[in-house]
Amino acid sequence: MGTLKYHIRRGNTGCCDAMFLILFLILFPVFAAIIMLFMKSERQRSAAVTASVAVIMAVSVLLVIRYGGRGLVLFELGSDIISYSILLAEILLAAGLFCMGVRHKRYLASVLAVIQAVLVLSFEFGIGHGIHAANNLYIDGLSSIMVLIIGIAGSLIIIYAIGYMRDFQHHNPEKEDRRPQFFFLMFVFLSAMFGIVLSNNLTWMLFFWEVTTVCSFLLIGYTKTDEAVNSSFRALTMNLLGGIGFAFAIIIAGNDLGIAEMNRFLDAGLSGASVMLPAGLLVFAGMVKAAQMPFHSWLLGAMVAPTPISALLHSSTMVKAGVFMVIKLSPILGLNSAGMLAMLVGGTTFLLASMAAVSQSNAKRVLAYSTIANLGLIIACAGVGTEEAVWAAIMLTIFHAVTKSLLFLCVGTAEHHIGSRDIEDMDGLFSRMPKLAGMMIIGIAGMFLAPFGMLVAKWTAIASFVNAESIVLIVCVCFGSAVTVFYWGKWLGKMVAVMAGRENTEMTVHRQEWFAIGTFAHLVVALCILFPIMSEHILAPLIGNMFGSVSYMALPSANLYIMSAVMMLMILLPLVFFRGKKVRTGQIYMGGVGTGDNLTFIGSADTEVNISFRNWYMKEWFGEKRAGNTGAVIAASVTVCLLTCSLLVWGGIV
Amino acid sequence: MESVQIISMVCYVISAPLLGLLLAGADRIISARMQRRKGPPILQPYYDVRKLADKERPSAGGVQEFYVLCSLIFMVITGAVFFAGGDLMLAVFMLMLSTVLLLVAAFSSNSPYSQIGAERELYLTMAYEPMVLFTAIGFYVFSGSFRIIDIATGGSMPIVHLFGIFIGFVFILTIKLRKSPFDIGMSHHAHQELVKGISTEFSGKTLAMTEIIHWYENILLLGFIILFFCDGSILGYVIGLAVCISVYVFEILIDNSFARMKWQSALKSAWPVALVFGLGNIIVLFALEA
Numbered sequence: 001m002g003t004l005k006y007h008i009r010r011g012n013t014g015c016c017d018a019m020f021l022i023l024f025l026i027l028f029p030v031f032a033a034i035i036m037l038f039m040k041s042e043r044q045r046s047a048a049v050t051a052s053v054a055v056i057m058a059v060s061v062l063l064v065i066r067y068g069g070r071g072l073v074l075f076e077l078g079s080d081i082i083s084y085s086i087l088l089a090e091i092l093l094a095a096g097l098f099c100m101g102v103r104h105k106r107y108l109a110s111v112l113a114v115i116q117a118v119l120v121l122s123f124e125f126g127i128g129h130g131i132h133a134a135n136n137l138y139i140d141g142l143s144s145i146m147v148l149i150i151g152i153a154g155s156l157i158i159i160y161a162i163g164y165m166r167d168f169q170h171h172n173p174e175k176e177d178r179r180p181q182f183f184f185l186m187f188v189f190l191s192a193m194f195g196i197v198l199s200n201n202l203t204w205m206l207f208f209w210e211v212t213t214v215c216s217f218l219l220i221g222y223t224k225t226d227e228a229v230n231s232s233f234r235a236l237t238m239n240l241l242g243g244i245g246f247a248f249a250i251i252i253a254g255n256d257l258g259i260a261e262m263n264r265f266l267d268a269g270l271s272g273a274s275v276m277l278p279a280g281l282l283v284f285a286g287m288v289k290a291a292q293m294p295f296h297s298w299l300l301g302a303m304v305a306p307t308p309i310s311a312l313l314h315s316s317t318m319v320k321a322g323v324f325m326v327i328k329l330s331p332i333l334g335l336n337s338a339g340m341l342a343m344l345v346g347g348t349t350f351l352l353a354s355m356a357a358v359s360q361s362n363a364k365r366v367l368a369y370s371t372i373a374n375l376g377l378i379i380a381c382a383g384v385g386t387e388e389a390v391w392a393a394i395m396l397t398i399f400h401a402v403t404k405s406l407l408f409l410c411v412g413t414a415e416h417h418i419g420s421r422d423i424e425d426m427d428g429l430f431s432r433m434p435k436l437a438g439m440m441i442i443g444i445a446g447m448f449l450a451p452f453g454m455l456v457a458k459w460t461a462i463a464s465f466v467n468a469e470s471i472v473l474i475v476c477v478c479f480g481s482a483v484t485v486f487y488w489g490k491w492l493g494k495m496v497a498v499m500a501g502r503e504n505t506e507m508t509v510h511r512q513e514w515f516a517i518g519t520f521a522h523l524v525v526a527l528c529i530l531f532p533i534m535s536e537h538i539l540a541p542l543i544g545n546m547f548g549s550v551s552y553m554a555l556p557s558a559n560l561y562i563m564s565a566v567m568m569l570m571i572l573l574p575l576v577f578f579r580g581k582k583v584r585t586g587q588i589y590m591g592g593v594g595t596g597d598n599l600t601f602i603g604s605a606d607t608e609v610n611i612s613f614r615n616w617y618m619k620e621w622f623g624e625k626r627a628g629n630t631g632a633v634i635a636a637s638v639t640v641c642l643l644t645c646s647l648l649v650w651g652g653i654v
Numbered sequence: 655m656e657s658v659q660i661i662s663m664v665c666y667v668i669s670a671p672l673l674g675l676l677l678a679g680a681d682r683i684i685s686a687r688m689q690r691r692k693g694p695p696i697l698q699p700y701y702d703v704r705k706l707a708d709k710e711r712p713s714a715g716g717v718q719e720f721y722v723l724c725s726l727i728f729m730v731i732t733g734a735v736f737f738a739g740g741d742l743m744l745a746v747f748m749l750m751l752s753t754v755l756l757l758v759a760a761f762s763s764n765s766p767y768s769q770i771g772a773e774r775e776l777y778l779t780m781a782y783e784p785m786v787l788f789t790a791i792g793f794y795v796f797s798g799s800f801r802i803i804d805i806a807t808g809g810s811m812p813i814v815h816l817f818g819i820f821i822g823f824v825f826i827l828t829i830k831l832r833k834s835p836f837d838i839g840m841s842h843h844a845h846q847e848l849v850k851g852i853s854t855e856f857s858g859k860t861l862a863m864t865e866i867i868h869w870y871e872n873i874l875l876l877g878f879i880i881l882f883f884c885d886g887s888i889l890g891y892v893i894g895l896a897v898c899i900s901v902y903v904f905e906i907l908i909d910n911s912f913a914r915m916k917w918q919s920a921l922k923s924a925w926p927v928a929l930v931f932g933l934g935n936i937i938v939l940f941a942l943e944a
Contacts, residue, residue: 428764430762449750449751449754450744450747450748450750450751451751455747459743459747462743462787462791463743463794463800466791466794466795469940471933471936471937471940474791474933474936475929475933478783478784478787478788478791478928479784479925481783481784481787482779482780482781482783482784482787483780485750485754485776485779485780485783486776486777486779486780489754489757489776489779490773490776492754492758492761493757493758493761493769493772493773493776494761496717496721496758496761496762497761497762497763497764497769498717498762498763498764499764556741556801558740559740559741559744562735562740562744563744566728566731566748566751569727570724573720573723573724573727574720577720577723578720586857588763588764588765588766588768588855589765589767589849589854589855590765590766591766591767598764598765611766613764613766613769615773616773616777621921
């Protein structure tokens with residue numbers, strides 16, 4: 001790239017290095033990824049991974065500290081070489097996917113990959129050829145927050161993966177050691193995520209979007225079992241469908257408005273140009289990536305992958321690309337077809353995915369359903385498109401990323417030490433792995449209880465739905481929250497149960513795992529304490545910039561400070577209470593005479609009876625099939641109706 | 655914060671347990687009279703709690719006392735927020751925190767009876783929560799603010815516009831007050847299939863604290879009822895208080911005249927009630943505004 005030229009459009013000279021930092025963030029992980037391919041020994045790899053993520057973390061924090069607070073800063077990085085190399089990479093990706101599809105006889109995936117490549121090519125050499133994209137890269141408040149989520153949460157999960165994958169290989173010795181490829185894909189994925197949130201050029205964004213699809217596809221199929229291959233192709237097919245929506249949006253925007261940049265697209269929408277069809281298609285693409293109904297099944301299937309993959313791609317970052325897209329578009333959403341699409345599908349998904357979570361006993365599936373549900377809530381908020389709703393959407397995104405990562409990593413570690421990811425098998429985890437159970441309790445409480453961030457954000461979401469007078473969303477959020485309390489509450493109950501006489505088995509957890517889990521747990525708590533400050537100094541100006549209004553405060557800050565104080569009280573209470581205290585423990589009541597270990601009692605005919613507990617799943621009410629199918633039918637009909645309407649309006653028929 | 659708010663808050667924190675215990679005593683006497691018994695003296699709940707507090711405290715699992723103490727602290731904070739005229743949603747969420755902590759205490763014992771009690775209570779929470787949220791939303795749509803001080807001094811009685819929500823709230827009050835037919839998680843009486851449900855493993859001081867939590871909670875819940883009648887005048891409070899007493903007597907009557915229902919019926923009745931009376935009322939309010 002010797003002839004690379006750049007010009008600074010806005011801002012001061014400092015922006016030169018901003019652009020270098022951005023390019024570094026996109027290119028360095030690719031470099032690190034390639035190095036991973038050559039790291040064969042465990043020690044070398046561990047050192048290389050640690051060093052690379054340290055660099056990524058540091059640079060992303062540096063970028064955000066220096067340029068996060070300046071509003072929208074655009075960068076012109078015009079070069080035909082870059083455009084053509086992206087195009088070439090895109091064709092290679094499509095060709096690769098085509099071959100994979102043919103080899104596994106999944107012709108639908110092949111066909112979709114070809115369609116998408118054809119669309120992109122026809123745009124580049126047709127309409128797109130005449131469109132000059134002035135600014136290809138940018139950074140603003142929202143993308144800064146995403147950079148932090150990717151740079152910090154993503155990096156921590158990769159660190160965790162070092163220890164986890166060692167155990168994984170140990171538990172599955174018959175499998176070929178493909179860890180070099182694993183880390184290669186993880187780093188490529190980070191690069192693509194940075195690309196999505198920092199590209200202003202829509203075709204660049206689509207390219208990175210597709211890279212995340214491909215990474216996800218390859219990582220879901222990591223174990224190469226039949227189930228993994230099936231799931232990976234399901235994810236691929238659905239996400240390619242979303243990508244085709246994206247490609248059509250680019251073509252229509254280019255054709256109608258002569259625009260290929262995100263910021264100009266938003267400006268056009270705000271100034272009243274008719275952008276509803278492309279906006280609707282972009283929302284559609286975002287919803288597929290965020291696993292909204294009826295496309296939620298790919299995320300459930302993706303749970304077959306090793307846990308760090310589930311944590312990184314399927315809860316804290318890749319699916320966040322989907323909600324990022326919808327939040328990005330939120331200023332032009334609201335009571336129009338694209339906004340209604342986001343609201344109705346998001347709301348339905350929140351309610352029905354929460355219900356489906358009740359009937360699950362597999363911890364990873366509970367987490368998956370909860371992820372789908374929360375992404376739905378975020379998308380619904382973004383669809384409402386008011387300042388307050390978007391505030392809630394961004395807060396939910398931040399807290400969800402951190403809390404869900406924590407939970408996934410805890411479940412992953414527990415699985416390796418108790419040999420199961422079933423919540424029923426986590427009986428007495430508090431006694432077997434006290435530290436891990438403690439972290440898990442923080443994560444679970446973080447998902448649904450005051451004073452944790454998720455709840456405070458949900459509170460704002462409720463207020464914004466009421467202000468928007470959206471009856472459907474009010475119903476979805478009220479009933480959905482009630483169900484949420486139930487399914488987290490019963491898991492929490494399993495976690496806190498103290499069982500006598502259990503052996504401590506957490507001594508063998510790897511250092512890297514503790515580091516990542518511990519950091520996430522501290523982050524969850526720290527973010528809650530810092531909530532009022534974050535809201536005032538980061539989110540308020542950010543929302544102001546997005547909506548071109550003055551700074552905006554969603555909740556009265558007194559409430560936020562009360563929550564923050566409650567959080568501190570919650571830390572303080574156990575410290576004070578348990579200081580130097582000894583409690584005499586007694587026997588529990590079991591209906592018969594206990595034998596002394598609190599786990600068996602003398603039943604009738606003098607036999608010893610073991611007690612064991614099972615959770616409550618209510619399958620006949622909240623069964624997965626019932627909730628999933630209902631949701632899929634509603635969401636699919638809403639999607640088809642609203643997109644058809646936009647199409648008819650666009651075509652001038654209505 | 656104005657001095658009135660501070661006084662009201664302090665009054666709650668100090669007097670709620672006293673009022674709560676008198677209410678509990680009166681409850682037992684009225685129940686007894688309904689069953690043609692004489693009943694205990696009105697201060698009996700106080701004697702009970704004092705006796706419990708003096709007892710030695712063996713604990714199942716060793717952490718229950720802590721969780722119950724936290725539950726008590728957050729219950730007091732919830733009430734303080736409410737009676738200081740703070741945010742209604744904040745109060746609702748803090749109430750939930752206190753409830754969940756009590757359940758966590760029950761879960762932590764790993765005892766069959768308290769586990770099942772806690773799971774049932776969690777299920778009841780799922781049943782009543784939508785109506786609680788609809789109540790908060792209803793007040794917000796009516797007065798344009800979540801702040802209780804704004805609602806209470808709004809100038810017109812919320813009940814006129816929120817009659818449906820009032821009915822829905824009274825319905826779930828039966829669950830929240832742990833009255834029959836929905837006392838499936840923890841009953842005031844031990845002669846049921848779950849022994850004492852949640853509180854089976856609580857003893858001594860811990861059990862005494864659960865009683866005090868109950869007193870605080872009852873007064874808070876009656877505060878919600880009064881809020882329906884607050885129009886800024888003394889008369890509003892007087893009417894509110896009168897309605898409060900009648901609602902409570904009504905709940906005792908229901909308690910004494912209904913057998914315990916199957917667990918299924920709690921959700922099957924509470925959700926439709928929330929939809930019809932809660933949401934229906936909110937839709938009417940939106941329509942009136944438009």
